[in-house]
Amino acid sequence: MTDPSPAAHQARSAPPGIPGLRFLPALVAALAAAWFLGFVPAVARGEVLTWAVPWVPGLGIELAVLIDGLALAFALMITGIGAGVFLYTASYFKGDPRLTRLQALLMLFAVSMLGLVLADDAITLFVFWEGTTVTSFLLIGFDHAKKEARDKALQALLVTGLGGLALLAGLLLLGLETGTFRLSEMALMGDVLRASDLYLGILVLVLLGAFTKSAQFPFHFWLPNAMAAPTPVSAYLHSATMVKAGVYLLARLSPALGGTEVWIWTLTLVGAVTMLLASVWALRQTDLKLMLAYTTVMALGALVMFLGGGHPAAVKAAATFLIVHALYKASLFLLVGVLDKKAGSREVDALRGLAGAMPLTATLTALAALSMAGFPPFLGFIGKELKYEGALAVASEPVFVAGAAVLANALMVACAGLVAVRPFVGRTRRAPKDRPADPPVGMWLPPAVLAVLGLAFGVFPDLLLGRTLIEPIATAILGEPFALTLKLWHGINLPLLLSLLTFALGLTLYLLAPRVRRALAGAEAGGLPAAEGGYDAALSATKGVAAWQTRVIQGGRITVYLRVTFALLALLIWGAVLTGTGPWPAFDIDVPLLHWAIVGLIAVSAVAIVLTRSRLAAICALGAVGAGVAILFVLYGAIDVAMTQLLIEILVVVFIAIALLRLPRIPAGLPRRWGDAALAAALGLGVAVALVAVLGGDLGRELTAYFEANSAPEALGRNIVNVILVDFRALDTLGEIAVVVIAAVAAIAALTARRTKGRRP
Amino acid sequence: MNSLILTTATRALAPLLLVFSVYILLRGHNEPGGGFIGGLVAATAFALLEKAEGVARARRLLRLRPLTVAALGLGAALLAGLWGAVAKGHVLAGVWPLIEKTADGGKSGLPVGSVLLFDVGVYLVVVGAVCGVLFALEEAATALECEPDEGGAGRGGGAPKTIDQTMDRTIDRTVDGGDR
Numbered sequence: 008m009t010d011p012s013p014a015a016h017q018a019r020s021a022p023p024g025i026p027g028l029r030f031l032p033a034l035v036a037a038l039a040a041a042w043f044l045g046f047v048p049a050v051a052r053g054e055v056l057t058w059a060v061p062w063v064p065g066l067g068i069e070l071a072v073l074i075d076g077l078a079l080a081f082a083l084m085i086t087g088i089g090a091g092v093f094l095y096t097a098s099y100f101k102g103d104p105r106l107t108r109l110q111a112l113l114m115l116f117a118v119s120m121l122g123l124v125l126a127d128d129a130i131t132l133f134v135f136w137e138g139t140t141v142t143s144f145l146l147i148g149f150d151h152a153k154k155e156a157r158d159k160a161l162q163a164l165l166v167t168g169l170g171g172l173a174l175l176a177g178l179l180l181l182g183l184e185t186g187t188f189r190l191s192e193m194a195l196m197g198d199v200l201r202a203s204d205l206y207l208g209i210l211v212l213v214l215l216g217a218f219t220k221s222a223q224f225p226f227h228f229w230l231p232n233a234m235a236a237p238t239p240v241s242a243y244l245h246s247a248t249m250v251k252a253g254v255y256l257l258a259r260l261s262p263a264l265g266g267t268e269v270w271i272w273t274l275t276l277v278g279a280v281t282m283l284l285a286s287v288w289a290l291r292q293t294d295l296k297l298m299l300a301y302t303t304v305m306a307l308g309a310l311v312m313f314l315g316g317g318h319p320a321a322v323k324a325a326a327t328f329l330i331v332h333a334l335y336k337a338s339l340f341l342l343v344g345v346l347d348k349k350a351g352s353r354e355v356d357a358l359r360g361l362a363g364a365m366p367l368t369a370t371l372t373a374l375a376a377l378s379m380a381g382f383p384p385f386l387g388f389i390g391k392e393l394k395y396e397g398a399l400a401v402a403s404e405p406v407f408v409a410g411a412a413v414l415a416n417a418l419m420v421a422c423a424g425l426v427a428v429r430p431f432v433g434r435t436r437r438a439p440k441d442r443p444a445d446p447p448v449g450m451w452l453p454p455a456v457l458a459v460l461g462l463a464f465g466v467f468p469d470l471l472l473g474r475t476l477i478e479p480i481a482t483a484i485l486g487e488p489f490a491l492t493l494k495l496w497h498g499i500n501l502p503l504l505l506s507l508l509t510f511a512l513g514l515t516l517y518l519l520a521p522r523v524r525r526a527l528a529g530a531e532a533g534g535l536p537a538a539e540g541g542y543d544a545a546l547s548a549t550k551g552v553a554a555w556q557t558r559v560i561q562g563g564r565i566t567v568y569l570r571v572t573f574a575l576l577a578l579l580i581w582g583a584v585l586t587g588t589g590p591w592p593a594f595d596i597d598v599p600l601l602h603w604a605i606v607g608l609i610a611v612s613a614v615a616i617v618l619t620r621s622r623l624a625a626i627c628a629l630g631a632v633g634a635g636v637a638i639l640f641v642l643y644g645a646i647d648v649a650m651t652q653l654l655i656e657i658l659v660v661v662f663i664a665i666a667l668l669r670l671p672r673i674p675a676g677l678p679r680r681w682g683d684a685a686l687a688a689a690l691g692l693g694v695a696v697a698l699v700a701v702l703g704g705d706l707g708r709e710l711t712a713y714f715e716a717n718s719a720p721e722a723l724g725r726n727i728v729n730v731i732l733v734d735f736r737a738l739d740t741l742g743e744i745a746v747v748v749i750a751a752v753a754a755i756a757a758l759t760a761r762r763t764k765g766r767r768p
Numbered sequence: 769m770n771s772l773i774l775t776t777a778t779r780a781l782a783p784l785l786l787v788f789s790v791y792i793l794l795r796g797h798n799e800p801g802g803g804f805i806g807g808l809v810a811a812t813a814f815a816l817l818e819k820a821e822g823v824a825r826a827r828r829l830l831r832l833r834p835l836t837v838a839a840l841g842l843g844a845a846l847l848a849g850l851w852g853a854v855a856k857g858h859v860l861a862g863v864w865p866l867i868e869k870t871a872d873g874g875k876s877g878l879p880v881g882s883v884l885l886f887d888v889g890v891y892l893v894v895v896g897a898v899c900g901v902l903f904a905l906e907e908a909a910t911a912l913e914c915e916p917d918e919g920g921a922g923r924g925g926g927a928p929k930t931i932d933q934t935m936d937r938t939i940d941r942t943v944d945g946g947d948r
Contacts, residue, residue, distance in 0.1 A: 017805040045873065060857065067942075069815075104887045130921065344943055406831060473825075490866065612897070643828065646800035647800045647801070647805065650800060650805045651804065651805055651808065654808035654809060654811075654812060655808065657812055657815075658808065658811060658812065658815060659900075661815045661819070662901075662905065663900070665905050665906055665909050666901075666905065666909065666926060669909055669912065669913065674799070720874075720875075722795035722862055722883070723797070723799040723862075723864060723867065723875065723879040723883075724798055724879075724883075725797070725799075726796060726797055726798050726799055726800060726802070728800075728802075728803070729796045729797055729887075730797065731799070731803040732802060732803075733797075733803065733883050733886050733890065734802065734862050734883050734886075735804070737848075737849070737860040737886055738844075738859070738860055740861070740886075740890065741845055741846070741849065741886075742839065744842060744845060744890055745842060747838070747893055747894070747897045747899060748835075748838045748841075748842050748893055748896075750897070751834075751835065751838055751896070751897035751898075751900045751901050753903045754900075754904065754905075755834075755900050755901060756905045758901075758904040758905055758907075758908045759907070759908070
């Protein structure tokens with residue numbers, strides 16, 4: 008991050024280090040995955056493991072961890088797929104000096120994501136949620152020398168970051184309404200929440216967070232743009248794990264918030280629209296990685312749609328598809344990365360007939376794509392059958408949901424064909440690189456394991472997956488025990504017929520793909536409105552407002568700054584005075600004559616500052632005002648304050664003299680500025696009235712009493728002003744002197760910058 | 769500013785002020801005074817030196833760059849905080865290594881420790897920050913006076929009608945001064 012030029016990266020050789028150290032992250036992740044596997048038997052029995060330590064006890068916030076089916080499934084995906092991705096990264100970036108930074112960021116992300124899914128405390132969840140947002144930003148902008156990567160990273164950060172803020176508000180409201188920040192306790196209070204007046208507000212805020220994170224329409228555009236990240240990052244964050252955080256949140260809060268009309272319809276509609284739009288645009292892409300990105304958006308849409316289904320069958324479909332998608336999508340991303348690296352391109356039209364040169368890659372891609380297209384006996388087939396079964400059972404509009412699912416799946420079949428068939432078949436070989444070949448083991452093993460798992464789970468679904476994970480996931484989402492069995496063969500029923508229809512439709516679309524793509528490209532060129540336009544408009548509007556208010560409030564002229572500051576201050580003070588309800592104090596006017604004399608001196612000097620046309624006289628009068636105030640402090644026993652005041656007055660006069668005495672004499676006949684006079688009078692009177700009003704209230708002497716009692720025995724000082732400054736409230740003083748240093752650095756820089764620049768052009 | 773009276777008086781006053789500032793700093797815990805006031809007194813001494821003998825000489829007499837002094841002060845205050853953290857387990861907790869508890873529950877010994885170190889830090893920050901800004905301001909103003917005065921004629925022209933215009937012109941010249 009410190010090195011801006013890509014050339015420098017290339018020129019530098021890999022830093023010397025312990026050989027094999029680059030495989031350490033993969034090893035750590037694999038060990039973590041094995042550790043989490045150890046929880047499977049307990050969770051499959053229906054146990055829920057919890058652990059908590061207090062974090063901010065005063066606010067009831069804990070660092071609480073909960074492992075149930077949902078959390079465990081995500082943890083296994085994060086660590087298991089993480090191990091594969093780390094191994095792949097070590098091979099993909101071999102010899103690249105940026106590997107260390109990439110691995111560090113990926114590890115940081117993995118930890119954040121694990122924290123997110125394991126958290127049982129809403130605030131803990133939010134902190135880790137933002138952790139994934141920030142690491143995602145850094146990873147998308149990994150090629151920071153490219154403007155495109157930086158822009159896309161910022162876009163992802165803004166979209167998901169704003170959603171994150173909404174989520175925080177939603178979670179806080181949830182906490183206020185339920186009286187707990189424990190997610191597991193909120194899940195039991197669903198009836199209270201759904202009857203609450205705040206329900207709609209909470210739902211909107213939480214959904215904003217989930218929809219931006221999981222790229223739902225109309226926030227979907229950031230995810231395909233996030234493909235500016237290196238391929239391993241896309242495979243890990245933007246298909247298998249991070250983008251599912253929103254889905255995870257919806258699943259986690261489903262018992263607390265789900266089941267209402269508005270929940271069912273919003274999730275179903277947003278999910279379906281996202282799913283359909285994304286699958287159509289997937290076919291439009293020529294870059295295989297972008298195509299996969301759009302199919303990821305489609306999958307996220309499908310998951311949201313089924314979570315809104317409000318029926319156990321729909322939840323079962325969502326739970327199964329979650330696993331299915333993570334397995335095939337991560338491996339396909341990694342394999343597209345192999346094509347990019349070993350054949351030199353990701354463009355669908357640039358690659359042909361590679362099966363002979365890259366047999367292993369072709370086989371693995373076929374395995375993963377068959378699961379994606381939903382062919383038996385792969386897990387994808389079961390996922391698809393369950394989707395149809397779930398779609399037909401949803402509470403809202405079964406026909407609409409099932410129709411949308413069939414159409415989206417048909418497009419999925421076509422995309423699977425474009426990824427797995429198009430580049431590898433054909434007699435003549437076509438690839439930008441001369442000698443395309445299969446990659447080293449580090450790059451084929453991870454996708455191979457994932458693809459083979461997709462097959463193994465498909466053949467033994469209930470034994471390997473159904474009882475161990477899907478059932479606990481569904482139980483967690485539904486909030487009540489739920490028994491299910493996963494079967495490869497469901498018999499001849501409506502979902503099977505829909506499957507056959509899907510294959511036929513998908514094959515047609517695959518054959519028509521080039522024509523569809525041209526038509527879509529034409530529509531795009533013809534000015535089809537895009538959601539990204541809204542983002543651009545909002546961004547430029549924000550910048551415009553920022554520039555406008557900076558011009559107005561910070562005009563670069565000291566009179567403007569002073570007017571703005573004083574006007575606001577006067578407004579605040581008068582507002583507080585006029586709305587205050589405290590008793591008005593008995594005004595004790597009986598003060599010695601000496602005090603009146605000093606007050607008179609101050610008043611006369613103040614008037615003189617304003618009226619005199621001699622700058623020297625004005626400076627002297629200013630000094631007299633300060634000295635008079637200091638004498639008043641002395642008379643009332645505040646020696647420390649008086650000393651400070653006097654010294655500050657001396658220095659202020661010195662400072663002002665340097666600047667003012669070099670200005671020309673104030674010309675005669677200048678118009679009087681009555682507006683400024685009124686402003687000054689308003690502020691001065693306001694402060695005076697406020698001070699008198701304060702005397703009427705309870706001054707709260709407990710602190711003074713405490714300091715007086717404890718200053719000498721505890722802090723060994725009899726001057727309580729100083730003891731407060733350097734001992735009791737030393738942290739405040741530390742902050743203040745830090746501010747003094749920063750202000751001095753800034754002032755000196757501003758005073759010398761131009762001259763230094765002039766001297767050394 | 770060439771004033772014989774000021775120069776002569778400064779030679780006598782500045783050292784006294786500096787010694788007095790340290791006295792103020794040290795007595796601050798029990799009597800009026802302390803790091804902040806002591807620092808201001810010392811800064812006044814340097815302001816006097818700067819007025820009487822010029823910025824260059826004042827800078828030489830300070831020996832360190834003003835911001836270095838301020839940074840040392842901030843460092844001392846942080847160190848005092850760490851001292852408390854290490855010795856008592858709380859950042860900025862007061863530590864007095866020379867104080868012992870007496871049999872009747874009171875305390876006796878020399879009250880020197882982290883709190884005094886903290887106050888010294890405050891003193892140095894005030895001296896460094898005030899001197900730094902003061903010297904820089906004086907140098908900027910001197911540089912401005914040495915420039916040939918052509919800014920006024922080029923901008924707007926004519927006699928200034930309001931204070932604002934007078935100010936603006938001067939500000940423009942201050943800001944653009946070096947480039948002309």
